[in-house]
Amino acid sequence: MALKVQRQTPLFEKKEVEQVVEPADLNRLWRLLEDLVGGMADRKEVLVTLGEEGAIRRNPLVAYVVIRLLDDPDTDVRNEAIRQLGIVVAEIPSDAVSLRVREIIGSALGKFDHRDLFGLLLSSSLDATMRGDMGRLLNLNPRSGELLADVVGDRSVPMSIRNEAVYFIGQLGFSQALGTLERLANRIESRQRGQGAMPFAAPANPEDAAMLPAIQEAIKKLQPF
Incomplete structure (x- = not known):
C-alpha cells in the first residue's frame, strides 16, 4: 500500500526529510510508515520502533504522520502516539531539524478544536500515567485552556472526559x-x-454535581493568593 498523507499546504520540504535520513535507511523508514498508516502490522510496535530509533524527533515527515494518530480509534495506537510525541516535546530542540519537528507538532495541535481533545482526554482518564505526556502536548498549544473550558461546559461529553479537562485546567494553570x-x-x-431550602426546586445536574469537588480544587489552584 502506498503511503498517502493528505494536506492542503506542505508542512515540510523534501530536503527536510532527506537531510536526516541516510539513503540506505530511507526504504526501511518508508516501509515502517506504510505499516503505520496501512494497518497491516502491529502499529503500536511500529511507533515504539520509530521512537527508539529517533525517527520521530529527527524527521518532520515521521512526526507529522504520528500526529495524525492522535485521534486514532485504536486506543493502544493513540496512547503510544501521545507517549512518543510527549517524549519529543519534553526534549529541548538541539538543532534546526528538532526545532522544526517541534514547530510541526505545535502547529498541528494549534488547529485542534475541543472535539479533537476527546480521544486524548479519554486516554489519560483511563490511564493516569498518560497525564505527563498529555500535559506536555497541551502546554504546546496556546489555546488549550480555551478548548478545555469548552469540553468542561459541553454536557454532551461523558463526565470522565469533562473531569479530565478540569484536572488539566487546574494542574497546568490555564487561567483563561x-x-x-x-x-x-x-x-x-x-x-x-x-x-x-425547597425540595421541589430543580436539582443540579447529577453529573455536574459529581464534578463539583474537582472544579473547586481547580479553582483554588487558579486563583491568586
Whole structure:
C-alpha cells in the first residue's frame, strides 16, 4: 500500500526529510510508515520502533504522520502516539531539524478544536500515567485552556472526559478557563442550596454535581493568593 498523507499546504520540504535520513535507511523508514498508516502490522510496535530509533524527533515527515494518530480509534495506537510525541516535546530542540519537528507538532495541535481533545482526554482518564505526556502536548498549544473550558461546559461529553479537562485546567494553570469553572461551580452550588431550602426546586445536574469537588480544587489552584 502506498503511503498517502493528505494536506492542503506542505508542512515540510523534501530536503527536510532527506537531510536526516541516510539513503540506505530511507526504504526501511518508508516501509515502517506504510505499516503505520496501512494497518497491516502491529502499529503500536511500529511507533515504539520509530521512537527508539529517533525517527520521530529527527524527521518532520515521521512526526507529522504520528500526529495524525492522535485521534486514532485504536486506543493502544493513540496512547503510544501521545507517549512518543510527549517524549519529543519534553526534549529541548538541539538543532534546526528538532526545532522544526517541534514547530510541526505545535502547529498541528494549534488547529485542534475541543472535539479533537476527546480521544486524548479519554486516554489519560483511563490511564493516569498518560497525564505527563498529555500535559506536555497541551502546554504546546496556546489555546488549550480555551478548548478545555469548552469540553468542561459541553454536557454532551461523558463526565470522565469533562473531569479530565478540569484536572488539566487546574494542574497546568490555564487561567483563561477560570471564568468557566467559576460559573459552573456557582450554578451547581446555587441549585444545591435551592434544593436544600425547597425540595421541589430543580436539582443540579447529577453529573455536574459529581464534578463539583474537582472544579473547586481547580479553582483554588487558579486563583491568586
